Amino acid sequence: MSKTRSRQKRGTGGLQRKNGKYEGRYRVYKRDGSYIEKSFTRTTETEINDIKASLRVLGILDDDVIGIDINKHTNEITLQRENIFGSKNSKYQIDRNITVNDYIDYWLWNHRRRGMKGQLVKDSTFEDYVQKCDHIKNRIGKLKLENGNIKELKVADLTFEYMENAILEFNKEVSHTTAVQVRNHLYNMMRYAKKDGIIEINPFQDETINFPRETAKIKKQVIKEKDIEKVIKHCIKIWYIDVLAQLMTGGRAAEIRGFIWTDIDEKECEVKFSNSYSSVKQFKLDENNHIISLGRKRRYSSLKSSSSDRSIKVSKEFMAILMLHKEMQKALAKRLGITFKETDPVFTTSTYTPYGRNDTNDRVKKVMKDLKIDNWDQITSHCLRHGFCYAGLLNDVPLEYMQILLGHSNIAVTREWYAHFDKSKINSYAKKVNVNRTNILKKMQTQKVV
Numbered sequence: 001m002s003k004t005r006s007r008q009k010r011g012t013g014g015l016q017r018k019n020g021k022y023e024g025r026y027r028v029y030k031r032d033g034s035y036i037e038k039s040f041t042r043t044t045e046t047e048i049n050d051i052k053a054s055l056r057v058l059g060i061l062d063d064d065v066i067g068i069d070i071n072k073h074t075n076e077i078t079l080q081r082e083n084i085f086g087s088k089n090s091k092y093q094i095d096r097n098i099t100v101n102d103y104i105d106y107w108l109w110n111h112r113r114r115g116m117k118g119q120l121v122k123d124s125t126f127e128d129y130v131q132k133c134d135h136i137k138n139r140i141g142k143l144k145l146e147n148g149n150i151k152e153l154k155v156a157d158l159t160f161e162y163m164e165n166a167i168l169e170f171n172k173e174v175s176h177t178t179a180v181q182v183r184n185h186l187y188n189m190m191r192y193a194k195k196d197g198i199i200e201i202n203p204f205q206d207e208t209i210n211f212p213r214e215t216a217k218i219k220k221q222v223i224k225e226k227d228i229e230k231v232i233k234h235c236i237k238i239w240y241i242d243v244l245a246q247l248m249t250g251g252r253a254a255e256i257r258g259f260i261w262t263d264i265d266e267k268e269c270e271v272k273f274s275n276s277y278s279s280v281k282q283f284k285l286d287e288n289n290h291i292i293s294l295g296r297k298r299r300y301s302s303l304k305s306s307s308s309d310r311s312i313k314v315s316k317e318f319m320a321i322l323m324l325h326k327e328m329q330k331a332l333a334k335r336l337g338i339t340f341k342e343t344d345p346v347f348t349t350s351t352y353t354p355y356g357r358n359d360t361n362d363r364v365k366k367v368m369k370d371l372k373i374d375n376w377d378q379i380t381s382h383c384l385r386h387g388f389c390y391a392g393l394l395n396d397v398p399l400e401y402m403q404i405l406l407g408h409s410n411i412a413v414t415r416e417w418y419a420h421f422d423k424s425k426i427n428s429y430a431k432k433v434n435v436n437r438t439n440i441l442k443k444m445q446t447q448k449v450v
Contacts, residue, residue: 015048024048028068030061038068051075062120064285079114094196099152100141103198104133105291107189122301123280130283130291135174135182136189139166155193160203167209176211183209220417221378222387223247223368225394230371238370240363241325242347242355245271246381248318250388250406253360253381254278255308258300259346261326265311269319272311273407275300277345279357298356308407322346389418 015024022045029035038055042048051070054077067080094106112129113120121129140163143151163186171179187204194202223231228247235244246256251273258275265272278301282294303309314322329348333340336352345354361381368376385406392402403414 015045022048024052026052026055028055028058028061030063030065032063036061036065036068038070040070047075051077079120094198096156096198097154098198100155100158101137101152102289103155103193104137104141104189105285105289107192108133108291109285109289111192112185112188123282123297124278124301126283127281129185130281132178132182132185133189135170135178136186139170140186155190155198158190158203160207163203164207164209168211171211179211220386221375221383222390223373223379223383225391227371227373228391231367231373234367234371236321238367239325239328240367241321242360243363243367243381243384244318244321245347246360246364246384247388248314249312250385252276252385252407255303255407257345257347257355257360261342261344261346264319264322264326264346266319266323268313269316270311270313271322273303274309276303277301277354296357298354303407305407305409307404307409310404310407312405386418389414393419 015022017023018041021041021043023039023041025037025039027035027037040048040051042051054075055068058077058079061079065079069078069080070076071078094103098106108126108129113126120126140158141153143153145151167179167183167186170182190199190202190204193199231247232244235241235247242256245251245259246253249256249271254276255273257277258273259271260275263272263274277298279296279298280301282297283291284294286292325346329344329346329352330340332348332350333344333352338352344352347355349355349359364379364381364384365376368379373379389402389406392405393399397405399414399419400411402418403411406414406418408414408418
């Protein structure tokens with residue numbers, strides 16, 4: 001009896017063999033309901049399936065995507081986008097009198113929104129770009145005249161001296177890191193302005209904006225070890241187990257909010273960081289080609305990097321608290337008429353919804369204020385992560401292992417931004433390094449006395 005092969009779902013792609021090669025086909029849908037259908041030929045079925053998987057990851061495409069390119073050699077996927085001025089050759093379409101603020105929206109949407117490989121950057125990353133470029137709009141795109149009126153400057157009006165002065169003044173008011181990021185966005189924008197034919201000479205072609213020598217970095221506040229015990233006790237007393245979890249694991253606030261019960265392994269006394277939960281702004285271009293916000297959307301997302309995807313051991317005592325919390329969450333779900341599932345969030349509000357963007361930080365602030373911890377108003381949820389690193393170094397955990405526990409892809413981040421070295425430890429290690437040399441000196445001095 002012959003087997004009947006079920007028909008593949010329409011739109012998920014086809015596969016057939018032609019002249020010793022495999023030909024695949026796949027449809028990627030756009031938000032407006034239309035789709036782009038791609039066909040591709042490769043020597044193996046595995047390659048075809050890999051390409052399909054890459055196309056599937058794209059999800060629903062924005063309406064301005066007009067084509068998909070698949071590199072024949074590397075299989076890398078690049079999205080072709082329609083220029084907001086209606087042409088792929090924007091160099092000949094953009095008005096050379098375009099204002100700085102209008103061009104920033106154009107540049108962000110057409111150039112910066114795409115990563116190095118043509119794929120859209122994460123929404124959270126794009127939100128950061130928009131926020132940084134708002135500084136450029138306010139500091140460089142607008143000029144306050146003597147009569148109090150505001151003049152919108154054109155990209156072609158910008159000079160190196162004007163932009164340098166604006167950025168150096170900005171550097172005095174914000175962190176050095178923010179100033180550097182805004183400056184780099186400005187560099188990139190002006191480079192594209194030349195490519196797009198708006199300016200003939202890039203003011204930054206032979207000039208750079210150099211900041212004054214950075215003063216000592218402001219240290220992140222950490223909870224002093226003498227206060228740790230009362231912080232732990234207070235978290236348990238008011239049942240702020242999410243705060244306790246961040247204190248005990250060093251996880252990022254969004255990672256703690258992203259915990260689901262399958263991430264908690266009671267038998268192995270282990271917690272797995274596999275998701276983050278945050279609210280991210282969504283954007284679109286309006287009819288005037290300006291970027292506007294569509295509000296925030298809460299969702300689970302993958303972690304920052306493969307290094308962030310990690311599992312760490314926790315104590316039996318802390319795991320017992322998590323299991324008690326689980327029973328309380330089951331009882332809460334039952335009271336609300338909700339069926340408890342292992343894929344439910346570990347930490348929720350009283351209405352069984354995951355904590356929002358600022359909830360964790362507010363809860364940390366409450367604990368610090370209740371206990372009158374030193375500099376409590378400066379301690380944020382991220383400071384608990386710094387404190388976790390400090391505690392590890394204090395207990396002789398090597399820096400490279402702290403890097404793994406914190407989920408950093410680069411040890412320089414751990415060393416430069418998270419490591420708070422204890423002076424007594426440094427003095428102790430200085431003696432330890434020279435213990436053999438010191439013994440030699442002692443021996444020589446003893447012999448001399450004899």
